[in-house]
Amino acid sequence: MKRLAAPDRKVCVACGVCMKACPKNAISIYKGCYALVEEATCVGCGLCAKVCPAGCIVIHERSEAK
Amino acid sequence: MKQKHWYDYLWIWTILFFALGFFNILFAWLGMNDFLVPLVIAIVGGNKAFCNRYCGRGQLFAVCGKCSLKKQAPTWIAAKWFRYGFLVFFLSMFGNMIFQTYLVAAGAANLKEAIKLLWMFRVPWGWTYTAGTVADWIAQFSFGFYSLMLTSTMIGFIVNFLFKPRTWCSFCPMGTMTQILCKIKAKGVHDHV
Numbered sequence A: 001m002k003r004l005a006a007p008d009r010k011v012c013v014a015c016g017v018c019m020k021a022c023p024k025n026a027i028s029i030y031k032g033c034y035a036l037v038e039e040a041t042c043v044g045c046g047l048c049a050k051v052c053p054a055g056c057i058v059i060h061e062r063s064e065a066k
Numbered sequence B: 001m002k003q004k005h006w007y008d009y010l011w012i013w014t015i016l017f018f019a020l021g022f023f024n025i026l027f028a029w030l031g032m033n034d035f036l037v038p039l040v041i042a043i044v045g046g047n048k049a050f051c052n053r054y055c056g057r058g059q060l061f062a063v064c065g066k067c068s069l070k071k072q073a074p075t076w077i078a079a080k081w082f083r084y085g086f087l088v089f090f091l092s093m094f095g096n097m098i099f100q101t102y103l104v105a106a107g108a109a110n111l112k113e114a115i116k117l118l119w120m121f122r123v124p125w126g127w128t129y130t131a132g133t134v135a136d137w138i139a140q141f142s143f144g145f146y147s148l149m150l151t152s153t154m155i156g157f158i159v160n161f162l163f164k165p166r167t168w169c170s171f172c173p174m175g176t177m178t179q180i181l182c183k184i185k186a187k188g189v190h191d192h193v
């Protein structure tokens, strides 16, 4: 996979909208604090970024995403 | 399609809540569930399972997502200053509502059979209550609490239409409060990397 979702933990409100939208179930809400993407599972489809009401998910190219 | 669970239908509860309050205001007390359950889950469980799974209001916004322009809201809507500021504002309005209830209980004010929308517009709501059914303060709290619930849902629907579905959740006072509680609880635990 070339792309990966990266939620901004400082902005994330932990609403879980992205988690519900992810077709791969790659997202969980870590201890009620922020969205956590399982890197190995994420296929970079961008559906989560599209629905995030806070607009805090960026889809990176994997090479840039460390 | 993801598998549906029983809790994916809790948005029906939210509609039912508002409908019941249209006929008998005393049902407003049932809304305390939506106030206490998320706090208990956050304090005891240290998670946002309420927002993530069980909140009927959040689901109702998602269900009504078809009727939305789906624009990205401005960034300040999820900014800390706005979220915390809105929480403080909301809590003070909640405190004011409790104070009004106290005044009625103490006999210093009369029961007002009306609801107040957006903290400004008084709407007569007297048909939902027969005077004397319960102690006046119990009825006063019902009118006040129902007003808060209806007001926040109205604001939620406005932003739901203008912006992405569930934009309300990015600054919902309950959501902010439970996230703060979870963050306090998670402190000291190693951050996931």
Ligand code: SF4
Residues within 6 Å of the ligand: A004, A005, A021, A022, A023, A024, A025, A026, A027, A037, A041, A042, A043, A044, A045, A046, A047, A048, A049
């Ligand atoms: S980019 Fe797609 S697969 Fe990756 S977390 Fe978002 S929705 Fe899931």
Ligand code: SF4
Residues within 6 Å of the ligand: A007, A008, A011, A012, A013, A014, A015, A016, A017, A018, A019, A034, A035, A051, A052, A053, A054, A055, A056, A057
């Ligand atoms: S949808 Fe956005 S704000 Fe909500 S939990 Fe996911 S990343 Fe965080």
Ligand code: SF4
Residues within 6 Å of the ligand: A015, B038, B050, B051, B052, B055, B056, B057, B058, B059, B168, B169, B170, B172, B173, B174, B175, B176
């Ligand atoms: S943020 Fe508020 S409206 Fe949204 S799911 Fe949580 S409690 Fe419900």
